[in-house]
Amino acid sequence: MARIFIVGSGVVGTATGKGFLHAGHEVTFIDISHQRLEYLRSQELDARDVLDLRNAPDAFIFLTLPTPNVGHRYDLTAFEDGTASVGAALADATGDHTVVVRSTVPPGTTEGLVQTLLEKHSGKSVGEGFSLAGNPEFLRAATALEDFRHPWMTVIASRSNRTVERLTELLAPFGGELRTFSNPAAAELVKCAHNIYNATKISFWNEMWLVSQTLGLDLDPIAQTVARSAEGSYNPLYGIRGGAPYGGVCLPKDTQGFLGLAESLSLDMPLLKAVVQVNDTLIERADREADELAAELA
Numbered sequence: 001m002a003r004i005f006i007v008g009s010g011v012v013g014t015a016t017g018k019g020f021l022h023a024g025h026e027v028t029f030i031d032i033s034h035q036r037l038e039y040l041r042s043q044e045l046d047a048r049d050v051l052d053l054r055n056a057p058d059a060f061i062f063l064t065l066p067t068p069n070v071g072h073r074y075d076l077t078a079f080e081d082g083t084a085s086v087g088a089a090l091a092d093a094t095g096d097h098t099v100v101v102r103s104t105v106p107p108g109t110t111e112g113l114v115q116t117l118l119e120k121h122s123g124k125s126v127g128e129g130f131s132l133a134g135n136p137e138f139l140r141a142a143t144a145l146e147d148f149r150h151p152w153m154t155v156i157a158s159r160s161n162r163t164v165e166r167l168t169e170l171l172a173p174f175g176g177e178l179r180t181f182s183n184p185a186a187a188e189l190v191k192c193a194h195n196i197y198n199a200t201k202i203s204f205w206n207e208m209w210l211v212s213q214t215l216g217l218d219l220d221p222i223a224q225t226v227a228r229s230a231e232g233s234y235n236p237l238y239g240i241r242g243g244a245p246y247g248g249v250c251l252p253k254d255t256q257g258f259l260g261l262a263e264s265l266s267l268d269m270p271l272l273k274a275v276v277q278v279n280d281t282l283i284e285r286a287d288r289e290a291d292e293l294a295a296e297l298a
Protein backbone atom coordinates (compact mmCIF):
# COMPACT_ATOMS: atom_id res chain seq x y z
CA MET A 1 0.00 0.00 0.00
CA ALA A 2 1.37 3.42 -0.97
CA ARG A 3 0.87 6.77 0.74
CA ILE A 4 -0.51 9.25 -1.75
CA PHE A 5 -1.21 12.99 -1.64
CA ILE A 6 -3.25 14.67 -4.36
CA VAL A 7 -2.52 18.39 -4.75
CA GLY A 8 -5.37 20.06 -6.66
CA SER A 9 -8.46 17.92 -6.15
CA GLY A 10 -10.69 18.87 -9.07
CA VAL A 11 -11.80 16.58 -11.90
CA VAL A 12 -8.43 14.87 -12.45
CA GLY A 13 -7.29 14.96 -8.82
CA THR A 14 -10.51 13.44 -7.51
CA ALA A 15 -10.55 10.66 -10.13
CA THR A 16 -6.87 9.96 -9.47
CA GLY A 17 -7.28 9.87 -5.70
CA LYS A 18 -10.45 7.78 -5.77
CA GLY A 19 -8.81 5.36 -8.20
CA PHE A 20 -5.85 4.90 -5.83
CA LEU A 21 -8.20 4.50 -2.85
CA HIS A 22 -10.12 1.83 -4.73
CA ALA A 23 -6.81 0.03 -5.36
CA GLY A 24 -6.17 -0.03 -1.60
CA HIS A 25 -3.78 2.91 -1.18
CA GLU A 26 -3.97 5.60 1.50
CA VAL A 27 -4.95 8.92 -0.06
CA THR A 28 -5.17 12.51 1.18
CA PHE A 29 -6.71 15.18 -1.02
CA ILE A 30 -5.36 18.75 -0.87
CA ASP A 31 -7.23 21.76 -2.26
CA ILE A 32 -7.46 25.50 -1.55
CA SER A 33 -11.18 25.69 -2.38
CA HIS A 34 -13.33 25.30 0.74
CA GLN A 35 -16.29 24.36 -1.39
CA ARG A 36 -14.23 21.56 -2.95
CA LEU A 37 -12.99 20.40 0.46
CA GLU A 38 -16.56 20.28 1.79
CA TYR A 39 -17.64 18.26 -1.24
CA LEU A 40 -14.80 15.77 -0.75
CA ARG A 41 -15.40 15.51 3.01
CA SER A 42 -19.12 14.91 2.37
CA GLN A 43 -17.95 11.74 0.62
CA GLU A 44 -15.91 10.80 3.70
CA LEU A 45 -12.62 11.43 1.94
CA ASP A 46 -9.57 12.74 3.80
CA ALA A 47 -9.43 16.30 2.42
CA ARG A 48 -7.21 19.07 3.77
CA ASP A 49 -6.31 22.63 2.86
CA VAL A 50 -2.57 22.31 3.53
CA LEU A 51 -0.05 19.64 2.60
CA ASP A 52 1.77 18.54 5.75
CA LEU A 53 4.57 16.04 5.20
CA ARG A 54 5.96 16.09 8.72
CA ASN A 55 5.97 12.49 9.96
CA ALA A 56 4.59 11.28 6.62
CA PRO A 57 6.09 7.99 5.38
CA ASP A 58 7.62 7.86 1.86
CA ALA A 59 4.85 9.19 -0.39
CA PHE A 60 3.83 10.00 -3.96
CA ILE A 61 2.62 13.59 -4.31
CA PHE A 62 0.55 14.02 -7.47
CA LEU A 63 0.26 17.56 -8.87
CA THR A 64 -3.17 17.74 -10.50
CA LEU A 65 -3.36 21.52 -10.44
CA PRO A 66 -5.14 23.60 -13.09
CA THR A 67 -3.18 24.85 -16.14
CA PRO A 68 -5.66 26.99 -18.09
CA ASN A 69 -4.78 29.19 -21.05
CA VAL A 70 -5.01 32.95 -21.39
CA GLY A 71 -5.09 33.62 -25.10
CA HIS A 72 -2.08 31.94 -26.67
CA ARG A 73 -0.27 31.06 -23.46
CA TYR A 74 -0.65 28.77 -20.47
CA ASP A 75 -1.52 30.53 -17.21
CA LEU A 76 0.58 28.61 -14.69
CA THR A 77 -0.16 30.91 -11.73
CA ALA A 78 -2.23 28.38 -9.74
CA PHE A 79 0.11 25.57 -10.80
CA GLU A 80 3.09 27.59 -9.51
CA ASP A 81 1.38 28.40 -6.19
CA GLY A 82 0.49 24.75 -5.62
CA THR A 83 3.99 23.56 -6.57
CA ALA A 84 5.58 26.13 -4.25
CA SER A 85 3.39 24.84 -1.39
CA VAL A 86 4.64 21.30 -2.06
CA GLY A 87 8.22 22.64 -1.93
CA ALA A 88 7.50 24.26 1.44
CA ALA A 89 6.05 20.97 2.75
CA LEU A 90 9.13 19.10 1.52
CA ALA A 91 11.33 21.41 3.61
CA ASP A 92 9.92 19.83 6.79
CA ALA A 93 9.72 16.29 5.43
CA THR A 94 11.89 13.38 6.46
CA GLY A 95 10.45 10.73 4.09
CA ASP A 96 11.65 9.90 0.59
CA HIS A 97 8.94 11.63 -1.44
CA THR A 98 8.24 11.54 -5.17
CA VAL A 99 6.55 14.54 -6.79
CA VAL A 100 4.62 13.52 -9.90
CA VAL A 101 3.42 16.11 -12.42
CA ARG A 102 0.06 14.85 -13.69
CA SER A 103 -1.30 18.19 -14.94
CA THR A 104 -1.02 18.98 -18.64
CA VAL A 105 1.93 21.35 -18.87
CA PRO A 106 4.08 22.80 -21.66
CA PRO A 107 7.20 20.72 -22.44
CA GLY A 108 10.06 21.64 -20.14
CA THR A 109 7.88 22.53 -17.14
CA THR A 110 8.80 19.58 -14.90
CA GLU A 111 12.55 20.07 -15.13
CA GLY A 112 12.20 23.85 -15.36
CA LEU A 113 9.51 25.53 -13.28
CA VAL A 114 8.61 22.55 -11.05
CA GLN A 115 12.16 21.51 -10.15
CA THR A 116 13.20 25.14 -9.56
CA LEU A 117 10.22 25.89 -7.29
CA LEU A 118 10.56 22.63 -5.34
CA GLU A 119 14.28 23.16 -4.78
CA LYS A 120 13.84 26.83 -3.85
CA HIS A 121 11.05 26.26 -1.32
CA SER A 122 12.37 23.00 0.16
CA GLY A 123 16.05 23.92 0.29
CA LYS A 124 16.65 20.38 -1.05
CA SER A 125 17.82 19.07 -4.42
CA VAL A 126 16.08 16.70 -6.78
CA GLY A 127 17.56 13.22 -6.34
CA GLU A 128 18.69 14.01 -2.80
CA GLY A 129 15.74 15.52 -0.93
CA PHE A 130 12.97 14.29 -3.24
CA SER A 131 12.35 12.58 -6.60
CA LEU A 132 10.61 14.06 -9.62
CA ALA A 133 8.54 12.47 -12.38
CA GLY A 134 5.95 13.18 -15.05
CA ASN A 135 2.83 11.09 -15.54
CA PRO A 136 0.29 12.91 -17.75
CA GLU A 137 -3.38 12.10 -17.43
CA PHE A 138 -5.39 11.02 -20.49
CA LEU A 139 -8.81 10.64 -18.85
CA ARG A 140 -11.97 12.12 -20.33
CA ALA A 141 -13.92 14.41 -17.98
CA ALA A 142 -17.24 12.61 -18.59
CA THR A 143 -15.85 9.20 -17.55
CA ALA A 144 -13.00 10.40 -15.29
CA LEU A 145 -12.99 7.71 -12.59
CA GLU A 146 -13.58 4.79 -14.97
CA ASP A 147 -10.82 6.07 -17.28
CA PHE A 148 -8.40 6.37 -14.35
CA ARG A 149 -9.18 2.88 -13.15
CA HIS A 150 -8.90 1.36 -16.63
CA PRO A 151 -6.32 3.38 -18.57
CA TRP A 152 -5.54 2.47 -22.19
CA MET A 153 -2.16 4.23 -21.95
CA THR A 154 0.11 5.12 -19.04
CA VAL A 155 3.13 7.34 -19.57
CA ILE A 156 5.84 7.65 -16.92
CA ALA A 157 8.93 9.87 -17.24
CA SER A 158 11.85 10.54 -14.94
CA ARG A 159 15.60 10.98 -15.18
CA SER A 160 15.84 8.43 -12.36
CA ASN A 161 15.36 4.76 -13.32
CA ARG A 162 14.46 3.97 -9.72
CA THR A 163 11.64 6.55 -9.81
CA VAL A 164 10.33 5.10 -13.09
CA GLU A 165 10.40 1.62 -11.50
CA ARG A 166 8.54 2.77 -8.38
CA LEU A 167 5.83 4.53 -10.40
CA THR A 168 5.56 1.51 -12.69
CA GLU A 169 4.94 -0.68 -9.63
CA LEU A 170 2.20 1.73 -8.52
CA LEU A 171 0.49 2.22 -11.89
CA ALA A 172 1.00 -1.03 -13.85
CA PRO A 173 -1.69 -2.92 -11.88
CA PHE A 174 -4.32 -0.60 -13.42
CA GLY A 175 -3.57 -2.24 -16.80
CA GLY A 176 -3.27 -0.83 -20.31
CA GLU A 177 -0.18 -0.05 -22.33
CA LEU A 178 2.72 1.46 -20.40
CA ARG A 179 5.44 3.64 -21.93
CA THR A 180 8.38 5.17 -20.13
CA PHE A 181 10.65 8.07 -21.00
CA SER A 182 13.81 9.34 -19.31
CA ASN A 183 13.12 12.97 -20.27
CA PRO A 184 9.98 14.45 -18.62
CA ALA A 185 9.65 16.91 -21.54
CA ALA A 186 8.91 13.94 -23.83
CA ALA A 187 5.97 12.92 -21.63
CA GLU A 188 4.78 16.53 -21.54
CA LEU A 189 4.88 16.69 -25.35
CA VAL A 190 3.02 13.35 -25.57
CA LYS A 191 0.10 14.90 -23.68
CA CYS A 192 0.11 18.19 -25.62
CA ALA A 193 0.36 16.37 -28.98
CA HIS A 194 -2.43 14.00 -27.86
CA ASN A 195 -4.84 16.90 -27.31
CA ILE A 196 -3.71 18.92 -30.33
CA TYR A 197 -4.06 15.86 -32.58
CA ASN A 198 -7.62 15.26 -31.42
CA ALA A 199 -8.45 18.95 -31.91
CA THR A 200 -6.93 18.95 -35.40
CA LYS A 201 -8.92 15.89 -36.47
CA ILE A 202 -12.15 17.48 -35.23
CA SER A 203 -11.38 20.74 -37.04
CA PHE A 204 -10.54 18.82 -40.24
CA TRP A 205 -13.95 17.20 -40.27
CA ASN A 206 -15.67 20.47 -39.38
CA GLU A 207 -13.92 22.10 -42.34
CA MET A 208 -15.18 19.24 -44.53
CA TRP A 209 -18.63 19.65 -43.01
CA LEU A 210 -18.67 23.28 -44.22
CA VAL A 211 -17.73 22.03 -47.71
CA SER A 212 -20.42 19.35 -47.66
CA GLN A 213 -23.02 21.90 -46.53
CA THR A 214 -22.13 24.12 -49.46
CA LEU A 215 -22.33 21.16 -51.84
CA GLY A 216 -25.67 20.04 -50.35
CA LEU A 217 -24.22 16.72 -49.16
CA ASP A 218 -24.75 14.87 -45.87
CA LEU A 219 -21.30 14.61 -44.20
CA ASP A 220 -22.00 11.64 -41.90
CA PRO A 221 -21.96 8.74 -44.41
CA ILE A 222 -19.05 10.38 -46.24
CA ALA A 223 -16.96 10.81 -43.05
CA GLN A 224 -17.80 7.29 -41.89
CA THR A 225 -16.62 5.89 -45.23
CA VAL A 226 -13.38 7.90 -45.17
CA ALA A 227 -12.78 6.76 -41.58
CA ARG A 228 -12.49 3.26 -43.05
CA SER A 229 -10.92 4.06 -46.43
CA ALA A 230 -8.14 6.54 -45.57
CA GLU A 231 -4.99 4.85 -44.27
CA GLY A 232 -4.38 7.95 -42.13
CA SER A 233 -7.59 7.05 -40.33
CA TYR A 234 -7.55 3.27 -39.99
CA ASN A 235 -3.80 2.79 -39.51
CA PRO A 236 -2.57 4.56 -36.34
CA LEU A 237 1.06 4.40 -37.51
CA TYR A 238 0.43 6.03 -40.91
CA GLY A 239 1.87 9.52 -41.37
CA ILE A 240 3.46 9.85 -37.92
CA ARG A 241 7.12 9.89 -39.01
CA GLY A 242 8.30 13.49 -38.62
CA GLY A 243 10.51 15.24 -41.18
CA ALA A 244 9.02 13.41 -44.17
CA PRO A 245 6.70 15.54 -46.36
CA TYR A 246 4.02 13.81 -48.40
CA GLY A 247 4.78 13.42 -52.07
CA GLY A 248 3.82 11.27 -55.04
CA VAL A 249 1.00 12.30 -57.33
CA CYS A 250 -2.28 12.18 -55.45
CA LEU A 251 -1.71 14.04 -52.19
CA PRO A 252 -0.04 17.16 -53.67
CA LYS A 253 -2.51 17.22 -56.60
CA ASP A 254 -5.69 16.87 -54.57
CA THR A 255 -4.76 19.20 -51.73
CA GLN A 256 -3.84 21.96 -54.21
CA GLY A 257 -6.74 21.25 -56.57
CA PHE A 258 -9.29 21.21 -53.76
CA LEU A 259 -8.14 24.65 -52.58
CA GLY A 260 -9.12 25.96 -56.04
CA LEU A 261 -12.50 24.26 -55.80
CA ALA A 262 -13.07 25.82 -52.36
CA GLU A 263 -12.18 29.23 -53.75
CA SER A 264 -14.71 28.81 -56.56
CA LEU A 265 -17.33 28.03 -53.90
CA SER A 266 -16.24 31.14 -51.91
CA LEU A 267 -15.22 28.81 -49.08
CA ASP A 268 -12.21 29.47 -46.92
CA MET A 269 -10.28 26.32 -45.94
CA PRO A 270 -7.59 27.57 -43.50
CA LEU A 271 -6.71 24.08 -42.31
CA LEU A 272 -6.17 22.72 -45.83
CA LYS A 273 -4.11 25.83 -46.68
CA ALA A 274 -1.96 25.17 -43.59
CA VAL A 275 -1.55 21.51 -44.61
CA VAL A 276 -0.11 22.59 -47.97
CA GLN A 277 2.03 25.27 -46.34
CA VAL A 278 3.55 22.86 -43.79
CA ASN A 279 4.35 20.39 -46.57
CA ASP A 280 5.95 23.09 -48.76
CA THR A 281 8.11 24.19 -45.81
CA LEU A 282 9.31 20.62 -45.24
CA ILE A 283 10.07 20.12 -48.95
CA GLU A 284 12.09 23.37 -49.03
CA ARG A 285 13.97 22.27 -45.94
CA ALA A 286 14.73 18.82 -47.39
CA ASP A 287 15.91 20.44 -50.67
CA ARG A 288 18.15 22.86 -48.76
CA GLU A 289 19.67 20.05 -46.70
CA ALA A 290 20.29 17.99 -49.86
CA ASP A 291 22.01 21.00 -51.51
CA GLU A 292 24.17 21.55 -48.42
CA LEU A 293 25.15 17.87 -48.36
CA ALA A 294 25.96 17.93 -52.08
CA ALA A 295 28.11 21.05 -51.55
CA GLU A 296 29.94 19.36 -48.68
CA LEU A 297 30.66 16.26 -50.79
CA ALA A 298 31.76 18.25 -53.85
Ligand SMILES: NC(=O)c1ccc[n+]([C@@H]2O[C@H](COP(=O)([O-])OP(=O)(O)OC[C@H]3O[C@@H](n4cnc5c(N)ncnc54)[C@H](O)[C@@H]3O)[C@@H](O)[C@H]2O)c1
Pocket residue numbers: 007008009010011012013030031032033036064065066067078079081082083085102103104105137138139140141142
Ligand atom coordinates in the same frame (compact mmCIF):
# COMPACT_ATOMS: atom_id res chain seq x y z
N1 LIG B 1 -10.53 17.72 -17.00
C1 LIG B 1 -10.02 16.83 -17.82
O1 LIG B 1 -10.74 16.11 -18.53
C2 LIG B 1 -8.53 16.64 -17.91
C3 LIG B 1 -8.04 15.48 -18.52
C4 LIG B 1 -6.67 15.26 -18.55
C5 LIG B 1 -5.81 16.22 -18.02
N2 LIG B 1 -6.31 17.37 -17.47
C6 LIG B 1 -5.35 18.32 -16.90
O2 LIG B 1 -5.28 18.07 -15.48
C7 LIG B 1 -5.06 19.30 -14.78
C8 LIG B 1 -6.16 19.52 -13.76
O3 LIG B 1 -7.37 19.68 -14.48
P1 LIG B 1 -8.79 19.57 -13.77
O4 LIG B 1 -9.78 19.49 -14.89
O5 LIG B 1 -8.79 18.52 -12.74
O6 LIG B 1 -8.89 21.02 -13.11
P2 LIG B 1 -9.96 21.47 -12.01
O7 LIG B 1 -10.12 22.94 -12.19
O8 LIG B 1 -11.17 20.59 -12.05
O9 LIG B 1 -9.23 21.18 -10.61
C9 LIG B 1 -8.14 21.89 -10.15
C10 LIG B 1 -8.25 21.97 -8.64
O10 LIG B 1 -7.04 22.54 -8.14
C11 LIG B 1 -7.39 23.38 -7.05
N3 LIG B 1 -6.31 24.33 -6.80
C12 LIG B 1 -6.03 25.49 -7.44
N4 LIG B 1 -4.93 26.07 -6.91
C13 LIG B 1 -4.49 25.23 -5.92
C14 LIG B 1 -3.40 25.27 -5.01
N5 LIG B 1 -2.52 26.27 -5.01
N6 LIG B 1 -3.27 24.25 -4.12
C15 LIG B 1 -4.15 23.22 -4.09
N7 LIG B 1 -5.21 23.14 -4.94
C16 LIG B 1 -5.37 24.13 -5.85
C17 LIG B 1 -8.70 24.02 -7.48
O11 LIG B 1 -9.41 24.54 -6.36
C18 LIG B 1 -9.40 22.84 -8.15
O12 LIG B 1 -10.21 22.11 -7.25
C19 LIG B 1 -4.94 20.37 -15.86
O13 LIG B 1 -3.58 20.52 -16.20
C20 LIG B 1 -5.70 19.79 -17.02
O14 LIG B 1 -5.27 20.32 -18.27
C21 LIG B 1 -7.65 17.59 -17.39
